[in-house]
Structure formats: structure tokens, C-alpha cells
Amino acid sequence: xxxxxxxxxxxxxxxxxxxxxxxxxxxxxxxxxxxxxxxxxxxxxxxxxxxxxxxxxxxxxxxxxxxxxxxxxxxxxxxxxxxxxxxxxxxxxxxxxxxxxxxxxxxxxxxxxxxxxxxxxxxxxxxxxxxxxxxxxxxxxxxxxxxxxxxxxxxx
Amino acid sequence: xxxxxxxxxxxxxxxxxxxxxxxxxxxxxxxxxxxxxxxxxxxxxxxxxxxxxxxxxxxxxxxxxxxxxxxxxxxxxxxxxxxxxxxxxxxxxxxxxxxxxxxxxxxxxxxxxxxxxxxxxxxxxxxxxxxxxxxxxxxxxxxxxxxxxxxxxxxx
DNA sequence: TTAGGTGCAAATCATTTGCAATCTC
DNA sequence: GAGATTGCAAATGATTTGCACCTAA
Numbered sequence: 001x002x003x004x005x006x007x008x009x010x011x012x013x014x015x016x017x018x019x020x021x022x023x024x025x026x027x028x029x030x031x032x033x034x035x036x037x038x039x040x041x042x043x044x045x046x047x048x049x050x051x052x053x054x055x056x057x058x059x060x061x062x063x064x065x066x067x068x069x070x071x072x073x074x075x076x077x078x079x080x081x082x083x084x085x086x087x088x089x090x091x092x093x094x095x096x097x098x099x100x101x102x103x104x105x106x107x108x109x110x111x112x113x114x115x116x117x118x119x120x121x122x123x124x125x126x127x128x129x130x131x132x133x134x135x136x137x138x139x140x141x142x143x144x145x146x147x148x149x150x151x152x153x154x155x156x
Numbered sequence: 157x158x159x160x161x162x163x164x165x166x167x168x169x170x171x172x173x174x175x176x177x178x179x180x181x182x183x184x185x186x187x188x189x190x191x192x193x194x195x196x197x198x199x200x201x202x203x204x205x206x207x208x209x210x211x212x213x214x215x216x217x218x219x220x221x222x223x224x225x226x227x228x229x230x231x232x233x234x235x236x237x238x239x240x241x242x243x244x245x246x247x248x249x250x251x252x253x254x255x256x257x258x259x260x261x262x263x264x265x266x267x268x269x270x271x272x273x274x275x276x277x278x279x280x281x282x283x284x285x286x287x288x289x290x291x292x293x294x295x296x297x298x299x300x301x302x303x304x305x306x307x308x309x310x311x312x
Numbered sequence: 313t314t315a316g317g318t319g320c321a322a323a324t325c326a327t328t329t330g331c332a333a334t335c336t337c
Numbered sequence: 338g339a340g341a342t343t344g345c346a347a348a349t350g351a352t353t354t355g356c357a358c359c360t361a362a
Contacts, residue, residue: 130297141286
């Protein structure tokens, strides 16, 4: 647990440093947004980020949220996830491309550790004439919570 | 070549049979759409299908194209591809989930043969508590054509 | 005759953009 | 003061929907 908090704090500091050294201004909203995202493991959408940010900054606009997310993506510090879910979700804690699982029912998103991803990508490269290949991998499924409630329902 | 045409014709017949046995009417538009898709290897978007269909059926509407595509997807005969490209592309020739490559520059889409996909999916299943897992895998890259023209441009 | 199909126009929803006001270096 | 940042409202673009008409078993 101590490790997790440490890591999260590190990520926050890292992001702030990154934004500043890239010449971006660190406004109160941006600071709050970065803090939010550095600690958030839920892979939120722009809309969800907007809703949470408004608790502290009632005047913040959705456009600003999108703006800041774009900046983070440009810097390679946020990974946009297109999970066929309507809206784009963002992974700011681990911005390098990695697989995810999405719950088909509730939209919950989790990271998926695939230690053989590199091998998989290497094989893909060897089987296509396309260059500069980057993986976009996720799995649709049913999360444990939804599975449990579905089961309960069918037992009735 | 003979094999390809045969396979394509088979797919066309297959699709027609599938639609009819599922109780769907085979209207002239649907027939034309199915024919188009059975032979099309370009993974077209609804819009592209619409444009081509209008050559033969000037009054066809985009809503009808979406309708018919939805029917095919429901029957498991079309694979919708969300390639982070703005619009959904469709693979009707090989409707079972398989990896693709997309060109970042021109949007070209090709199938990618990954004979170890099953193994990869098996490993994913063993590493998550999500059930009923289905893969959504594609790679972004630069197609040979775009790579060639980019090279040419930088040589000038 | 009746449910399935069709076409049009309007609605929806995520995202982007124009622009004037504001802030920061 | 120049350039970045913000917020609002309007624009965009893919997809869906409401609804009246049509058409084949």
C-alpha cells in the first residue's frame, strides 16, 4: 500500500515536471486534473474527469478538459483508449501501450498484464509489410461484479 | 485467382442463405449490398458502402445501409472494426475476430494472420478474473505505399 | 393484412472549433 | 503586450431514431 501511494505521488510529480519542462503553464485546473489522473486507476472518460473536476472548479469547461488531455497525449503521458464504448477513456498512470479488459455490461476497465506482449508484437511485425507498428489490444468480457449479479438474477 | 473468386462466390451464397434462413427479406438493395461486401477486401466504412451502393440504387439511404449492417453483425456475419479512425469499418469476409493492421496515414486496412492468436487469448484468460473474453486486436502502422511516398518526399 | 423495409429529416452524442475575454511571463 | 489558456456557444460528423409510406408473403 505504501508503495502504491508512493508510486502515485511519483507519477503526479513526474507529470507536473513534464508539463512545465515542455513549456506548458500549470494553471490551477491543470494541476487539479493532473492530480486526479495521477491517482485514478479507473481509466475515466473526458466526461467523467469533467464531472469530478467540477466539484473543485465549478466553472471549468469540457473543452478545457479535452484540451489538457490532448496536451498529455501529445507529450506521450496519457494513453487514449478507444474501447468501442462510445467515449474515449484515458490511462494516465501507464501511458505506454498495454492491453486492457473492458466489461461489456458496466464499462469497467482494468489493465491486463501480458508479459509476452513484446513477443506478440514482434511476430506481428514479421507478418506484415506495414512499418512503425504499434499495438492496440483489448479484450471485452464480463467483470466479476457483473458476472455475480447476472448469476444471482438467473437463480431467481 | 480462381480460388479467390470461388471463395468470394461461396461467401456471397452463404450470406444470402443466412439472411433468408434467419427470416430476413432479400430486397434488391440488400442483395446488392451483400454482393458488394462478399467481394470487398478493403474493410469499408458504412459511408463507403453507401457511396458504392448509390451507383446502382440512387435512392438508397444511409440509414438502410446501417440497418443492413446491423443485421449482418447481429447474425455474426459481419465484424465491426473500431480502428480509432472516426468511422467503424466492417469485415464481412472473415467475421470471426482476428487482428488487423491500419495505416495511420491513408486508413488502409489489411487482415493480419496471427497463428498464435489462440495462445495469446488463452494466456489473457488466465490472467484476468473477467469472463467471456473476446479479443479486439489491431496494429497501427504505415502501409508500404505511404512509406514509399514519404521516403520520396524526404529525398527531395 | 401485416410485419418487415425504406427514406427522409430530425435527434443524439462525443468531440472540436471560433472567438472574445483573461491571465501570465 | 504577446502568447497561452479559458469558457461559452456553435459546428462537426458518425450514428440512430421517429414516422409515414411501401411492398411482399
